[in-house]
Amino acid sequence: MHRNILIEQIRQKKSYLCVGLDSELNKLPAHLQHQKDGIIQFNKAIIDATKDFCVSYKINTAFYEALGTKGWEAMEATVDYIPDTHLKIADAKRGDIGNTSSQYAKAFFETIPFDAITVAPYMGEDSIRPFLAYENKWTIVLGLTSNKGAADFELQRIRTAEAEQYLYQNVLQTVSKWGTPQNLMFVTGATQASELANIRKIIPEHFLLVPGVGFQGGSLEEVSKYGLNDDIGLLVNASRAIIFAGADENFAAEAQAIAKQYQQEMALYIS
Numbered sequence: 186m187h188r189n190i191l192i193e194q195i196r197q198k199k200s201y202l203c204v205g206l207d208s209e210l211n212k213l214p215a216h217l218q219h220q221k222d223g224i225i226q227f228n229k230a231i232i233d234a235t236k237d238f239c240v241s242y243k244i245n246t247a248f249y250e251a252l253g254t255k256g257w258e259a260m261e262a263t264v265d266y267i268p269d270t271h272l273k274i275a276d277a278k279r280g281d282i283g284n285t286s287s288q289y290a291k292a293f294f295e296t297i298p299f300d301a302i303t304v305a306p307y308m309g310e311d312s313i314r315p316f317l318a319y320e321n322k323w324t325i326v327l328g329l330t331s332n333k334g335a336a337d338f339e340l341q342r343i344r345t346a347e348a349e350q351y352l353y354q355n356v357l358q359t360v361s362k363w364g365t366p367q368n369l370m371f372v373t374g375a376t377q378a379s380e381l382a383n384i385r386k387i388i389p390e391h392f393l394l395v396p397g398v399g400f401q402g403g404s405l406e407e408v409s410k411y412g413l414n415d416d417i418g419l420l421v422n423a424s425r426a427i428i429f430a431g432a433d434e435n436f437a438a439e440a441q442a443i444a445k446q447y448q449q450e451m452a453l454y455i456s
């Protein structure tokens with residue numbers, strides 16, 4: 186998906202919400218858990234209920250890979266069902282030596298036609314280039330993640346030739362030179378909103394994929410205050426807070442109500 190289309194969708198809907206389809210089998214409403222295509226039915230109902238309030242869906246592949254062939258089938262059927270107006274993100278956190286990364290890119294951009302994939306930067310440029318080689322696809326590189334473990338490496342101070350900085354800042358500076366704001370985004374956890382102003386100094390134009398509102402406690406208001414740019418530049422993800430808002434037959438209506446709440450708050454922040 187081209188950046189202009191994404192921005193147009195966001196402006197039309199007054200929403201930069203990304204709904205996370207972390208559809209863990211044993212958390213589905215009881216009536217779906219034992220059905221052969223329970224996850225597919227669940228995802229379709231969630232998509233139908235939320236598509237007017239969001240611009241993107243993020244499938245965390247772990248929840249599907251864990252189920253083997255059935256999970257991969259559910260992932261494919263879900264990607265097929267998501268309207269083409271919505272950015273389809275594979276949260277797969279891949280990255281390997283170049284020829285292996287090429288196969289990951291093929292798997293998630295061609296075999297299953299996602300628009301975007303999350304990638305870990307640890308193995309460096311040759312591990313990321315194969316994803317960037319695809320036109321109209323997005324590579325979303327982990328920058329400053331939302332978890333406690335971000336302190337172990339990403340928030341370590343390092344000394345480079347130019348400056349003393351956090352490791353994650355060096356990642357943003359370096360990786361942003363390998364692609365452009367048209368094909369590269371960065372993950373920034375909503376729980377790290379205090380760093381957003383610094384992040385915007387390094388990458389003012391790029392889109393940020395921001396997980397961590399809802400269950401992880403991040404603030405949509407803070408993220409929006411420090412993260413929005415002239416093109417909006419944010420995709421804020423909520424998974425469990427939306428898809429598991431209700432636990433019974435009413436789950437889709439409950440999910441819709443929460444997605445709508447996020448959208449309505451976002452509309453206040455979009456000028």
Ligand SMILES: O=c1ccn([C@@H]2O[C@H](COP(=O)(O)O)[C@@H](O)[C@H]2O)c(=O)[nH]1
Pocket residue numbers: 205207245276329330331332372373374396397398399400401422423424425426
């Ligand atoms: O830094 C990161 C990177 C990825 N995630 C993923 O986003 C969702 C968040 O789910 P919630 O239920 O809204 O907490 C999930 O798929 C994570 O693996 C993240 O949380 N933080």
